[in-house]
Amino acid sequence: MRTLPATHPDDFARLDTTALRERFLVEELFVPGQVTWAHAADDRLLLGGLVLTDDLIRLAPPELLAAEALCSRRELAVVCLGGRLTVDCDGEEHGLDELDVLYVGRGTSDITVAGTGRAYLVSAPAHADHPTRVGRRDEVFAADLGEPEQANVRTIRRYVHADGIASANLVLGITTLAPGSVWNTMPCHTHARRTEVYLYTGLGTSGRVVHLAGPPDATRSLVVADDQAVVSPGWSVHTGVGTSAYSFVWAMAGENQDYADMHPVDVAELR
Numbered sequence: 001m002r003t004l005p006a007t008h009p010d011d012f013a014r015l016d017t018t019a020l021r022e023r024f025l026v027e028e029l030f031v032p033g034q035v036t037w038a039h040a041a042d043d044r045l046l047l048g049g050l051v052l053t054d055d056l057i058r059l060a061p062p063e064l065l066a067a068e069a070l071c072s073r074r075e076l077a078v079v080c081l082g083g084r085l086t087v088d089c090d091g092e093e094h095g096l097d098e099l100d101v102l103y104v105g106r107g108t109s110d111i112t113v114a115g116t117g118r119a120y121l122v123s124a125p126a127h128a129d130h131p132t133r134v135g136r137r138d139e140v141f142a143a144d145l146g147e148p149e150q151a152n153v154r155t156i157r158r159y160v161h162a163d164g165i166a167s168a169n170l171v172l173g174i175t176t177l178a179p180g181s182v183w184n185t186m187p188c189h190t191h192a193r194r195t196e197v198y199l200y201t202g203l204g205t206s207g208r209v210v211h212l213a214g215p216p217d218a219t220r221s222l223v224v225a226d227d228q229a230v231v232s233p234g235w236s237v238h239t240g241v242g243t244s245a246y247s248f249v250w251a252m253a254g255e256n257q258d259y260a261d262m263h264p265v266d267v268a269e270l271r
């Protein structure tokens, strides 16, 4: 399993391109017929990719957790990226279509995924049990933001958050850019109380996002391909521009579930 240890912000400027990518980028999450995990030390976020072929897939805990079950001490979000999935949690079945999200509460012992398609998984440590619930793409809170003149027209859907599906730690949503829009999260922000991970999807094989990371006064870029995830520690901005419109799943863990707990950064202050 890929592990991404934490990085001191002072070291950020000294990393070369390869090191920067090793520390913050997860490139290979979606492998047919299996679950692939990566673990980011920041807020102990566990990221997974699952691609169904013929058989159902059981979500076993990665060895690093030394846990009886994936959700013994954790909660989980299963984001359907395409196809039709059936997630069985201790005998209860939940059907997911594209961009539906299943939140799985702490204490769930057996989780299997069947059907056809693929899912992105995000899990964080949980200190409390919350009910397992589905957030449907067309039913969750959605906000339209941005301006065509700034090429950042987008719809932000919030699934797991303080006023949506309750969780102990996770906050998760999906942002989809309108055709012709390419900028996400502009003006950008940091959030000292949370780590955030963006999984970019819908760019196509040759599309890329140039993702800005790092302290606002010393940013660096990572060129990110389709279905790759970038980890942003609390001190890092996270914004990007794509070669076309795309979607990204944003997931956070940390002190609270308040979506608005962020520190805006004036674009003119970025370096």
Ligand SMILES: O=C[C@H](O)[C@@H](O)CC(=O)C(=O)O
Pocket (backbone or CB within 6 Å): 154, 156, 173, 174, 175, 184, 185, 186, 196, 238, 250, 259, 262
């Ligand atoms: O903390 C919030 C996350 O960075 C995203 O919700 C921002 C986002 O989707 C956007 O503005 O495009």
